[in-house]
Amino acid sequence: MSGEAMNLTLRVWRQDDAEDAGRFETYNAPDISPDMSFLEMLDVVNEGIIADGGEPIAFDSDCREGICGTCSMVINGVAHGGQQGTTACQLHMRHFRDGDTITIEPWRATAFPVHRDLIVDRTSFERIQQAGGFISVRTGSVPDANATPVPKEDSDLAMDAAQCIGCGACVAACKNASAMLFVAAKVSHLSLMPQGQPERERRALAMVQQMDEEGFGNCTVTGSCEAVCPKEISLDFIARMNREYGRAILKSGCN
Amino acid sequence: MSLAHNIFNTSLGRKYLMALTGAGLFGFVVMHMLGNLTIFAGPAAINEYAANLHSLGPLLWVARLGLLAMVAIHIWAAVKLSAENKRARQVRYEGAVQPVDEDRKSEIVSRYASRTMIYSGLIIAAFAFYHLAHYTWKVPQINGVDADFEEFYVHEEDAGEEQVAFVTVLPEGKEGANGADVYRMVKTGFGVWWVSAFYVVAVGLLCVHLSHGLSAMFQSRGFKTKSTEKLINRFACTASWLLFIGYVSVPLGVLFGFVK
Ligand code: HEM
Ligand code: FES
Numbered sequence: 230m231s232g233e234a235m236n237l238t239l240r241v242w243r244q245d246d247a248e249d250a251g252r253f254e255t256y257n258a259p260d261i262s263p264d265m266s267f268l269e270m271l272d273v274v275n276e277g278i279i280a281d282g283g284e285p286i287a288f289d290s291d292c293r294e295g296i297c298g299t300c301s302m303v304i305n306g307v308a309h310g311g312q313q314g315t316t317a318c319q320l321h322m323r324h325f326r327d328g329d330t331i332t333i334e335p336w337r338a339t340a341f342p343v344h345r346d347l348i349v350d351r352t353s354f355e356r357i358q359q360a361g362g363f364i365s366v367r368t369g370s371v372p373d374a375n376a377t378p379v380p381k382e383d384s385d386l387a388m389d390a391a392q393c394i395g396c397g398a399c400v401a402a403c404k405n406a407s408a409m410l411f412v413a414a415k416v417s418h419l420s421l422m423p424q425g426q427p428e429r430e431r432r433a434l435a436m437v438q439q440m441d442e443e444g445f446g447n448c449t450v451t452g453s454c455e456a457v458c459p460k461e462i463s464l465d466f467i468a469r470m471n472r473e474y475g476r477a478i479l480k481s482g483c484n
Numbered sequence: 485m486s487l488a489h490n491i492f493n494t495s496l497g498r499k500y501l502m503a504l505t506g507a508g509l510f511g512f513v514v515m516h517m518l519g520n521l522t523i524f525a526g527p528a529a530i531n532e533y534a535a536n537l538h539s540l541g542p543l544l545w546v547a548r549l550g551l552l553a554m555v556a557i558h559i560w561a562a563v564k565l566s567a568e569n570k571r572a573r574q575v576r577y578e579g580a581v582q583p584v585d586e587d588r589k590s591e592i593v594s595r596y597a598s599r600t601m602i603y604s605g606l607i608i609a610a611f612a613f614y615h616l617a618h619y620t621w622k623v624p625q626i627n628g629v630d631a632d633f634e635e636f637y638v639h640e641e642d643a644g645e646e647q648v649a650f651v652t653v654l655p656e657g658k659e660g661a662n663g664a665d666v667y668r669m670v671k672t673g674f675g676v677w678w679v680s681a682f683y684v685v686a687v688g689l690l691c692v693h694l695s696h697g698l699s700a701m702f703q704s705r706g707f708k709t710k711s712t713e714k715l716i717n718r719f720a721c722t723a724s725w726l727l728f729i730g731y732v733s734v735p736l737g738v739l740f741g742f743v744k
Contacts, residue, residue: 304579305580311588338572405573448704450704451594
């Protein structure tokens with residue numbers, strides 16, 4: 230089923246380091262198979278750049294199967310490209326047409342400073358996780374599956390939230406660079422599980438606090454995050470986080 | 485971390501404040517429209533309605549101060565949140581959104597109303613200030629006619645004609661003073677085309693603001709889910725249109741002679 234090879238033009242953001250002002254550069258991407266993934270296409274272009282004695286385009290990737298969340302790039306103005314529920318590494322070149330010009334940019338957010346080319350620093354997400362995205366009860370090693378009963382609806386919802394791979398596309402897509410979809414997924418996931426109860430209030434307060442300190446924006450309910458999320462995390466979780474937060478400030482009171 | 489800190493100094497706390505004060509202001513906007521519509525029932529109805537409002541005395545001041553507090557909190561939170569949003573995203577993307585199909589594009593790109601909340605809001609605030617100066621403080625220099633609304637009173641001699649059914653209930657000690665002739669004031673005020681035009685534009689912007697705001701406030705307070713979203717959005721859209729029609733009917737009614 231492999232189709233015709235394509236010739237594409239790439240406009241890629243190049244930036245030498247965090248201090249560099251950066252600029253767009255144009256590259257030809259000849260002879261691209263529609264069966265390649267987007268990252269494989271970039272690999273091919275990089276081979277060409279190296280052969281010509283240039284610096285290859287720096288981009289992040291690890292698993293290349295849509296589960297690690299490192300392949301951060303904005304393709305034609307859309308985080309991870311226009312394909313619904315798909316990471317850049319899982320996006321295939323068959324969605325492009327011969328002769329297309331593709332603009333590739335890094336995530337843009339003050340809380341995600343650009344390291345180099347398409348690579349951004351997302352340790353702000355790590356710090357939010359460290360602020361409360363964990364449980365401290367000892368679950369032991371491989372507990373018996375049914376030792377802690379969880380209602381089916383709750384476990385389903387928790388699983389939906391746990392799908393979040395922390396890629397940062399929600400931040401990249403949001404006009405306010407808000408991290409609320411990410412934080413909502415993390416807060417919701419643990420607050421739905423029995424093991425997450427002891428730190429329930431503390432977690433919501435601490436993660437929101439850290440999110441604010443990192444300089445992310447605020448949700449204005451545009452829905453862009455949900456539309457680009459490769460794991461299709463629902464906006465419902467932001468409403469759930471708002472409830473969790475309201476509950477936490479009431480319960481923690483004036484202390 | 486105190487309760488006040490968690491409410492006033494955090495993103496989610498301020499979103500709660502936005503949503504609560506927004507809902508309160510929505511309540512005011514609805515009541516105000518219903519009051520305005522009494523003009524179609526004739527001079528007696530609206531003048532009596534106005535006199536009844538004014539006879540509330542201290543209660544009226546409680547309501548006014550409550551409204552003022554809501555406006556202050558709403559604007560304070562709006563300006564703060566919007567400034568943070570600007571700071572959080574300083575670089576725009578060069579690539580134009582051109583996803584696989586149109587439907588997806590409308591989901592990915594934020595809607596006009598949601599993008600312009602701070603601008604529609606600030607224009608509404610400016611209008612509200614003008615509106616107060618126009619009809620509440622009755623500043624004659626800005627009404628565009630050669631009249632001082634301060635002098636529009638229900639006169640005894642009118643009683644025979646236009647003001648037949650109007651009886652002003654005046655507070656203790658003020659008996660004998662005349663009630664304000666709101667009917668004549670509104671009719672004169674909206675007779676000026678540019679005053680009416682500004683009013684229509686401002687009310688239009690208010691309804692654009694609310695077409696997003698009335699839906700967002702459910703999300704901010706955590707009530708919105710995929711199963712209620714459709715209903716909430718329909719409520720936001722319908723309420724905004726009804727408010728728009730209700731409000732603009734008054735100046736248009738005056739301009740086109742439906743208000744006799
Ligand atoms: C009668 C007047 C007004 C009404 C009824 C109203 C109503 C609302 C409502 C219901 C919301 C949704 C709250 C939420 O996002 O959860 C909202 C949001 C907003 N309002 Fe107003 N508003 C009014 C005036 C203003 C004014 C004067 C400003 C000026 C600064 C303003 C600025 C905003 C902004 C920026 C938002 C978006 C907040 C966000 O999504 O983060 N509004 N408004
Ligand atoms: S490289 Fe792991 S999700 Fe794309």
